[in-house]
Amino acid sequence: MKVLIIGGVAAGTKAAAKLKRMDRGMQVTLITKDQDISYAGCGLPYYVGGLIDTREELIVNTPAKFAGLTGVEVLTGREAVKLDSTAKTVTARNHATGEEEHYTYDACILATGASPIVPPLPGMDLEGVFKLRTPDDAIGLRDYVKSTQARRAVVVGGGFIGLEAAENLQAQGLTVTVVDLASQIMPNIFDPEMAEYVKRHLQSKGIRVLTGNPLEAILGSGRVDAVKTGMGTLSADVVVLSIGIKPNTAFLADSGIELFKGTVVVDEHLRTNLPDVYAAGDCALVKNRLTGAPQWSAMGSSANYEGRTLAQLLGGAEVRYPGALGTGVVKLPGLNAGRTGLTEAAAKAAGYDVETALCVVDDKAHYYPGAGSFIVKLLADRPTHKLLGIQVLGPGAVDKMVDIAVTGLSMGAKLEDFSNLDYAYAPPFSTAIHPFVQAAYILLNKLSGALESFTPAQYAAGEAKDYTVLDVGLQPSIQGAVRIDLASVNGPLEGLDKDAKLLLVCAKGKRGYFLQNRLKYFGYTNTRVLEGGTTFNQVRVAGVAASVTPEQITAVKALGFLFDKRTPDKFNGRVITRNGKITAEEQKVIAEAAERFGSGEVTMTTRLTLEIQGVPFENIEPMREFLAQHGLETGGTGSQVRPVVSCKGTTCQYGLIDTFDLSQEIHEKFYEGYHGIKLPHKFKIAVGGCPNNCVKPDLNDLGVVGQRVPQVELDKCRGCKVCQVEQVCPIHVAKVVDGKVVIDPNICNHCGRCVGKCPFHAVDQSTNGYRIYIGGRWGKKVAQGLALEKVFTSREEVLATIEKAILLFREQGITGERFADTVARLGFENVQEQLLKDDLLSRKEENLAAQKHLKGGATC
Numbered sequence: 001m002k003v004l005i006i007g008g009v010a011a012g013t014k015a016a017a018k019l020k021r022m023d024r025g026m027q028v029t030l031i032t033k034d035q036d037i038s039y040a041g042c043g044l045p046y047y048v049g050g051l052i053d054t055r056e057e058l059i060v061n062t063p064a065k066f067a068g069l070t071g072v073e074v075l076t077g078r079e080a081v082k083l084d085s086t087a088k089t090v091t092a093r094n095h096a097t098g099e100e101e102h103y104t105y106d107a108c109i110l111a112t113g114a115s116p117i118v119p120p121l122p123g124m125d126l127e128g129v130f131k132l133r134t135p136d137d138a139i140g141l142r143d144y145v146k147s148t149q150a151r152r153a154v155v156v157g158g159g160f161i162g163l164e165a166a167e168n169l170q171a172q173g174l175t176v177t178v179v180d181l182a183s184q185i186m187p188n189i190f191d192p193e194m195a196e197y198v199k200r201h202l203q204s205k206g207i208r209v210l211t212g213n214p215l216e217a218i219l220g221s222g223r224v225d226a227v228k229t230g231m232g233t234l235s236a237d238v239v240v241l242s243i244g245i246k247p248n249t250a251f252l253a254d255s256g257i258e259l260f261k262g263t264v265v266v267d268e269h270l271r272t273n274l275p276d277v278y279a280a281g282d283c284a285l286v287k288n289r290l291t292g293a294p295q296w297s298a299m300g301s302s303a304n305y306e307g308r309t310l311a312q313l314l315g316g317a318e319v320r321y322p323g324a325l326g327t328g329v330v331k332l333p334g335l336n337a338g339r340t341g342l343t344e345a346a347a348k349a350a351g352y353d354v355e356t357a358l359c360v361v362d363d364k365a366h367y368y369p370g371a372g373s374f375i376v377k378l379l380a381d382r383p384t385h386k387l388l389g390i391q392v393l394g395p396g397a398v399d400k401m402v403d404i405a406v407t408g409l410s411m412g413a414k415l416e417d418f419s420n421l422d423y424a425y426a427p428p429f430s431t432a433i434h435p436f437v438q439a440a441y442i443l444l445n446k447l448s449g450a451l452e453s454f455t456p457a458q459y460a461a462g463e464a465k466d467y468t469v470l471d472v473g474l475q476p477s478i479q480g481a482v483r484i485d486l487a488s489v490n491g492p493l494e495g496l497d498k499d500a501k502l503l504l505v506c507a508k509g510k511r512g513y514f515l516q517n518r519l520k521y522f523g524y525t526n527t528r529v530l531e532g533g534t535t536f537n538q539v540r541v542a543g544v545a546a547s548v549t550p551e552q553i554t555a556v557k558a559l560g561f562l563f564d565k566r567t568p569d570k571f572n573g574r575v576i577t578r579n580g581k582i583t584a585e586e587q588k589v590i591a592e593a594a595e596r597f598g599s600g601e602v603t604m605t606t607r608l609t610l611e612i613q614g615v616p617f618e619n620i621e622p623m624r625e626f627l628a629q630h631g632l633e634t635g636g637t638g639s640q641v642r643p644v645v646s647c648k649g650t651t652c653q654y655g656l657i658d659t660f661d662l663s664q665e666i667h668e669k670f671y672e673g674y675h676g677i678k679l680p681h682k683f684k685i686a687v688g689g690c691p692n693n694c695v696k697p698d699l700n701d702l703g704v705v706g707q708r709v710p711q712v713e714l715d716k717c718r719g720c721k722v723c724q725v726e727q728v729c730p731i732h733v734a735k736v737v738d739g740k741v742v743i744d745p746n747i748c749n750h751c752g753r754c755v756g757k758c759p760f761h762a763v764d765q766s767t768n769g770y771r772i773y774i775g776g777r778w779g780k781k782v783a784q785g786l787a788l789e790k791v792f793t794s795r796e797e798v799l800a801t802i803e804k805a806i807l808l809f810r811e812q813g814i815t816g817e818r819f820a821d822t823v824a825r826l827g828f829e830n831v832q833e834q835l836l837k838d839d840l841l842s843r844k845e846e847n848l849a850a851q852k853h854l855k856g857g858a859t860c
Helices: 011-022 041-048 063-072 135-148 162-169 192-204 298-315 346-350 398-410 435-448 456-460 509-520 552-556 584-599 617-629 660-672 724-728 795-812 820-827 828-835 844-847
Strands: 002-006 029-033 037-039 059-060 073-076 078-084 089-093 100-104 106-112 112-118 152-156 174-178 206-211 215-220 224-228 232-235 238-243 246-249 263-265 277-279 284-285 330-331 335-341 354-362 372-382 387-394 470-471 502-505 527-531 561-563 570-575 603-604 610-616 685-688 704-711 734-737 740-743 767-775
Touching: 002 011, 002 100, 002 509, 011 029, 011 037, 011 063, 011 106, 011 298, 037 354, 059 063, 063 073, 078 435, 100 740, 112 224, 135 238, 152 232, 162 238, 162 330, 192 206, 192 335, 192 372, 192 387, 192 456, 215 232, 224 238, 232 584, 232 724, 277 298, 284 298, 330 398, 346 354, 346 372, 346 387, 354 584, 387 398, 398 435, 470 820, 502 509, 509 527, 527 767, 552 561, 552 617, 561 704, 570 617, 584 603, 584 610, 584 617, 610 617, 617 820, 660 685, 660 704, 660 795, 724 734, 724 740, 767 795, 767 820, 767 828, 795 820, 795 828, 795 844, 820 828
Parallel strands: 002 029, 002 106, 029 073, 106 277, 152 174, 152 238, 174 206, 263 284, 470 502, 502 527, 685 704
Antiparallel strands: 037 059, 078 089, 089 100, 112 246, 215 224, 224 232, 330 335, 335 387, 354 372, 372 387, 561 570, 570 610, 603 610, 704 767, 734 740
């Protein structure tokens, strides 16, 4: 039997290897357009992030190695251009020779995979725009990021690959923004409320996510420098397109094969409508295992299963491919997300009477170190209790929850079938009642009526607006809610009628259920538990004018909201402006936020950040979400690196350096890059374009000032009676002494205004650079910063010195003291010596891992 396989990544190589194992005498030829075969496409983002070091690790088998291991004839660089099913012939173009070659077959397997979608918009061909489908894509992206020292990335597309790319670009030190046309990330994969939780989590980790935001163009001259979207223009040094993929089936257009939106339609035996032509992998349209409806499952796992099953069929086995469930799992910063089966929308569309439960369960014994939670959304058919799907979020092994569901879905299990299953248990691994079984019990309780609840989706839609919120958590956490001590509830609740609408809220939902159970016993008839509690939901009590608690004031201060002492519940929210420069569009957004969520007033701080005034406590999160949708964030408080302040030296007539660009890079590397790193106190950085010191760099913890150090060529000095250099010096340092101009280097502030002023070119030469001041401070106590003796001549030196200063402050500062105090205590000479060496950088990992300064001295 002669089998021709077109495509050599997952499905193609799996089928080829299995065919040869089943029948060594079978003639199997594999042709592929690429030079690589059998590569780890799913590992590409991790190469970008540096977790995978070398290209070789991405290549599972080289063509020669695969041919040697399996006996398959592998021909690379051959692109199929025509299929003639009548003649049983495939025509391919040899990329090396440019000639066409013809291959005959008894059976042909189409495993051509899919390619990234590149939209027909301006700028797609600019340098710095990447796809992520092959090893060369990943290698090119990582090399480009390093060679260009890229700082800002925009990922277009919020699916699995896009989010993995975002995580790994952030791991390389870039500031990352994800944009997606859809109203949510991971559309059709996770239900909207689950996707929204993930979005909030990503934003808390420093990855901006802008949904409902169409890509309009990529901007730049030869190289990308910005991305134009429906919400405005985003600065970008590199762009990753992860919009989606399309099947590689264009060559089949005239073959007579049945296609649906480019995919090859197959039956349960992976046969096409053409005789002896089969398809598997990303180019094939299979069916949904639950509903039987057509489903495109472009996953590496599905491709491998399909390839193996197809080989068995061609080898004579009586097997079939039962279909895909859409199983997937993705690693994100501090959160894993997995799913299988139907989403709620898909289940309803398939005709099921859907019931869901969202619960928060322990992922292992709660007392075991490293224990976390699973956020589980479980779906079942209401009349039959048949399991329909699961979505799981959490820091731990979400895949084990998903895999249990896969088994249940494949076996047609009901929720009751999971009761009493003897799953593995030990404190480091699980809970005594497995978390999946707990989720099944909770949904069964809901189906039986023992649990009456609102889902997060119902709560977000306002279905609980007429309910009185009872806070039954271990600690009070909901502003304006009625506080209930669960342990003391031994009868009716004072002041609450038994027919009152009561929403029972705790951290996860468990204590709310316990309270509901008691209240039902005491005759209460209209209670609802909020599924997921405050862990998942943003719970607010409308119209509450009660004073906020000290704990709440502290909590939102970390988000950049400072309490307005004149009010019981209002705050002033600081909007980060990065380097004192914002666009007209951002100005409009800030103004709109002030009107919608605050008093309508905006003030400017001395550090050039904007504060939206009079924001009620309940409006803080909605305002943060609104700003984030437009690429803005709040913050700039606490004992950590603060937002960088900059003068307009880039455009100022006296500016000696590009202050906007330098301060942007400092902001990204140290405000964002060191976000969450605790310091003894606040650490303020200022960038001044020249020694005019308009933004007072020498009164900050660390200041950078542009320098132009004049170099006098005495042999060219004529000793003029009226020296132009002397005349122009603003601080009168330049003097004519004994017929020659002299500039005292110990007094000169290096403003550079004298350079080029001598008509005889005695002061034409200069050295451009940066002066760094440390230990400055203003406020209750003022300290003048001292300049390091070295004038730095490269930006890299400046950035390294700033990082060393932050590390020194964290390592050697005393909790509660300012950097000025640290410098004074250790001695300026000692600190300077350390900053001019690299020992602090060698201790960086140990320093940042230490549990220090958990409560720093900053009060604002």
